[in-house]
Amino acid sequence: MESIIQIDQLTKRFPVGAGEFTALKDIRLEFQKGEFTGFVGPSGSGKTTLLNIIGSLDTPTEGEVTVLGQSIAHLTHKQSAKLRNQHLGFIFQTYNLFPVYTVYENVEFALLLQHMPAAERHKAVLDALEWVGLTDKIKSRPDQLSGGEGQRVAIARAMVKRPAIMLADEPTANLDSKNSHHILQTMVRLNQELKTTFLFATHDEKVMGYLRRIISLEDGRVVKDEALAPQGQAGA
Amino acid sequence: MIQFLFKGIIRDKNRSVLPVIVISIGVFLTVLFSAWFKGIFSDMINVNANFSTGHVKIMTRAYADNADQMPNDLALLGAGELIDSLNTAFPTLEWVERTNFGGLIDIADANGDTRAQGMAMGQAIDFLTPGTREPERMNIPASIVKGGLPTQAGEALISNDFAERFHVKIGDPVTLFGSTMNGGMAFANFTVAGTVRFGMRALDRGAILIDITDAQAALDMADAAGEILGFFKDGQYDAEQALQVKTAFNAKYEADTDEFAPLMLRLNDQKGLDEYLKMANYISGIMTFIFILAMSIVLWNTGLLGGLRRYNEFGIRLAMGEEKKHIYRSLIIESILIGTIGSVVGTLLGLVAAFYLQEYGINFGSAIQGGGMMMPEVFRADISPESFYIGFIPGLLSMVLGNALSGIGIYKRRTAVLFKELSV
Ligand SMILES: Nc1ncnc2c1ncn2[C@@H]1O[C@H](COP(=O)(O)OP(=O)(O)O)[C@@H](O)[C@H]1O
Ligand SMILES: [Mg+2]
Numbered sequence: 001m002e003s004i005i006q007i008d009q010l011t012k013r014f015p016v017g018a019g020e021f022t023a024l025k026d027i028r029l030e031f032q033k034g035e036f037t038g039f040v041g042p043s044g045s046g047k048t049t050l051l052n053i054i055g056s057l058d059t060p061t062e063g064e065v066t067v068l069g070q071s072i073a074h075l076t077h078k079q080s081a082k083l084r085n086q087h088l089g090f091i092f093q094t095y096n097l098f099p100v101y102t103v104y105e106n107v108e109f110a111l112l113l114q115h116m117p118a119a120e121r122h123k124a125v126l127d128a129l130e131w132v133g134l135t136d137k138i139k140s141r142p143d144q145l146s147g148g149e150g151q152r153v154a155i156a157r158a159m160v161k162r163p164a165i166m167l168a169d170e171p172t173a174n175l176d177s178k179n180s181h182h183i184l185q186t187m188v189r190l191n192q193e194l195k196t197t198f199l200f201a202t203h204d205e206k207v208m209g210y211l212r213r214i215i216s217l218e219d220g221r222v223v224k225d226e227a228l229a230p231q232g233q234a235g236a
Numbered sequence: 237m238i239q240f241l242f243k244g245i246i247r248d249k250n251r252s253v254l255p256v257i258v259i260s261i262g263v264f265l266t267v268l269f270s271a272w273f274k275g276i277f278s279d280m281i282n283v284n285a286n287f288s289t290g291h292v293k294i295m296t297r298a299y300a301d302n303a304d305q306m307p308n309d310l311a312l313l314g315a316g317e318l319i320d321s322l323n324t325a326f327p328t329l330e331w332v333e334r335t336n337f338g339g340l341i342d343i344a345d346a347n348g349d350t351r352a353q354g355m356a357m358g359q360a361i362d363f364l365t366p367g368t369r370e371p372e373r374m375n376i377p378a379s380i381v382k383g384g385l386p387t388q389a390g391e392a393l394i395s396n397d398f399a400e401r402f403h404v405k406i407g408d409p410v411t412l413f414g415s416t417m418n419g420g421m422a423f424a425n426f427t428v429a430g431t432v433r434f435g436m437r438a439l440d441r442g443a444i445l446i447d448i449t450d451a452q453a454a455l456d457m458a459d460a461a462g463e464i465l466g467f468f469k470d471g472q473y474d475a476e477q478a479l480q481v482k483t484a485f486n487a488k489y490e491a492d493t494d495e496f497a498p499l500m501l502r503l504n505d506q507k508g509l510d511e512y513l514k515m516a517n518y519i520s521g522i523m524t525f526i527f528i529l530a531m532s533i534v535l536w537n538t539g540l541l542g543g544l545r546r547y548n549e550f551g552i553r554l555a556m557g558e559e560k561k562h563i564y565r566s567l568i569i570e571s572i573l574i575g576t577i578g579s580v581v582g583t584l585l586g587l588v589a590a591f592y593l594q595e596y597g598i599n600f601g602s603a604i605q606g607g608g609m610m611m612p613e614v615f616r617a618d619i620s621p622e623s624f625y626i627g628f629i630p631g632l633l634s635m636v637l638g639n640a641l642s643g644i645g646i647y648k649r650r651t652a653v654l655f656k657e658l659s660v
Contacts, residue, residue, distance in 0.1 A: 052652070052655070055555070057554070057555060057651060057652060057655045058651075058652040058655070059652065077559065077560060077651060078559055080651070081554075081557050081558065081559040081560075082557065083557070084554075084555060084556065084557030085556065085557025085558070086557065088557070090552075090555040090556070092552075094548075096548055096549075096551070096552040098244070098549055098552075099248075100243075100244050100247040100248040100251075101243070101244065101247075105240070105243070109240070109556070110556055112237055112240055113556060113557060113558055157556075
């Protein structure tokens with residue numbers, strides 16, 4: 001096993017009015033390559049905050065967060081952008097596709113940022129769309145897609161650069177049961193085929209069925225960290 | 237990447253159409269008005285130069301002091317010799333004699349008794365020397381309503397209005413009463429060769445145009461001229477070169493204290509034209525500035541609105557690992573693309589409109605005549621090389637400025653704060 005994320009005594013406080021609000025308190029966690037793990041807990045428990053810090057979109061107030069050997073607290077804006085660009089993929093509750101671009105172009109954008117040569121780029125985009133089963137929607141615009149298809153494009157866009165870590169914040173919140181299972185199965189497959197590490201923030205029972213490790217948060221603290229044998233894949 | 241941005245602009249009507257329309261309108265107005273202003277001012281200068289001031293003008297010092305009164309008793313003597321020396325010293329200019337005079341035109345009936353009389357502004361120019369360019373210069377051939385140019389001594393042109401008012405026909409005799417150079421009474425008979433209408437009130441009310449040699453004979457001005465005018469042979473007024481000529485010429489007479497010594501003035505130095513020229517530059521500068529300012533404000537607002545709609549996009553791009561600097565730069569590149577499209581469209585439309593105004597002009601009639609300035613009635617535009625690029629200044633600047641301002645929030649804020657604001 002290869003440890004790729006280390007979190008040591010992480011505390012995150014936000015300024016609120018004159019005082020401060022502690023969103024995360026003394027978190028200690030470690031993640032191995034290839035995990036399929038979720039942060040679960042009620043709304044406001046700190047799931048998104050933790051995911052954003054791992055994703056270098058935010059910084060720790062105290063403690064040390066190391067992602068792929070890089071200390072999040074000490075990255076410059078340029079370095080954190082580079083980390084995200086090369087190694088991290090994000091999926092959100094809303095799909096956040098670029099409305100004026102086609103499915104193909106949405107996925108391609110991630111690679112344009114990496115200055116990948118055109119031929120290589122073309123193949124990578126088609127591969128990514130194949131993973132999510134959308135090769136027939138290449139020329140569609142986001143507003144012509146169903147919710148499930150939109151989220152699958154978002155997954156393809158995040159996965160096309162083959163990041164080491166995927167961070168998915170409530171990815172099924174806007175999807176019905178059938179589509180939720182569909183994208184979860186897709187992500188399980190990518191996790192197995194590409195060895196991508198998946199970290200979820202969720203309070204969706206359907207997602208939990210697929211997780212192999214569940215970390216429960218309450219008021220910014222880890223209250224439970226359990227490894228389990230997933231059943232959802234078989235049941236769905 | 238630019239290609240990618242360009243696609244986005246073209247497809248996103250909110251991002252492209254409105255700003256392009258705003259810019260096109262602003263650029264259109266800038267191009268049109270700057271060409272029109274230029275046309276008006278250069279017409280005004282040309283008209284004044286050709287009819288009255290020359291590119292440079294020589295008078296006696298005493299005449300110059302009272303030039304409005306056409307004091308021919310203070311005219312230049314030995315004009316022929318002076319012109320010869322001017323032709324040698326300043327061969328890039330053409331030198332001509334002109335004499336202005338006031339008088340009374342008397343129209344007789346069949347018995348030789350006075351039928352009608354009218355005040356007239358007289359101008360004597362070179363009609364008869366073969367190859368003379370003076371009639372052309374004053375646009376006389378095109379201004380003739382009836383008859384033709386004088387072809388021999390003793391012939392005159394009179395204002396068409398005047399001729400109609402007093403029922404004067406081509407070939408009729410008229411008598412000019414005036415005063416000689418020495419203050420005596422002068423009168424001379426002329427045959428009306430043609431009538432003219434210049435489209436300038438000051439000249440059309442009552443004018444008589446005669447040959448300079450006829451004037452010299454009638455007004456006892458042998459080898460004298462009220463004024464000697466110099467025109468650059470290429471027809472273009474060049475203030476710098478005119479200044480050199482003037483300085484060189486006047487230097488020769490510096491030591492001379494005689495009030496009849498000749499004095500050269502430039503076009504700028506006469507009739508307050510210098511102020512007009514400065515004002516022309518000033519006005520077009522201010523105009524461009526106002527357009528830039530107004531359009532920047534409008535585009536800043538559309539940029540802000542467009543930016544709001546795109547917050548989501550910027551947030552996701554941040555998450556995808558694009559640098560803030562890069563996002564901001566792409567915003568600026570987009571604005572340059574849009575600014576260029578708008579400027580091209582606006583410039584084309586502006587040129588079309590300016591071309592129309594150049595060909596046809598707008599007739600303001602005599603509504604704005606006044607002062608010592610001669611003004612054409614029809615205001616035309618003048619398309620110059622400047623017309624092709626001037627619109628790009630407000631077009632590009634306002635769009636880029638508007639977007640730079642509205643996008644500055646992206647650049648300034650911390651990623652975490654920004655990411656939350658960007659509502660992903
Ligand atoms: N920028 C912020 N400023 C102040 N409080 C914040 C900020 N971001 C999150 N919080 C607070 O931190 C707590 C955890 O938020 P979040 O991580 O979004 O929870 P979850 O994703 O588990 O619902 C919430 O109470 C939230 O109000
Ligand atoms: Mg959340």
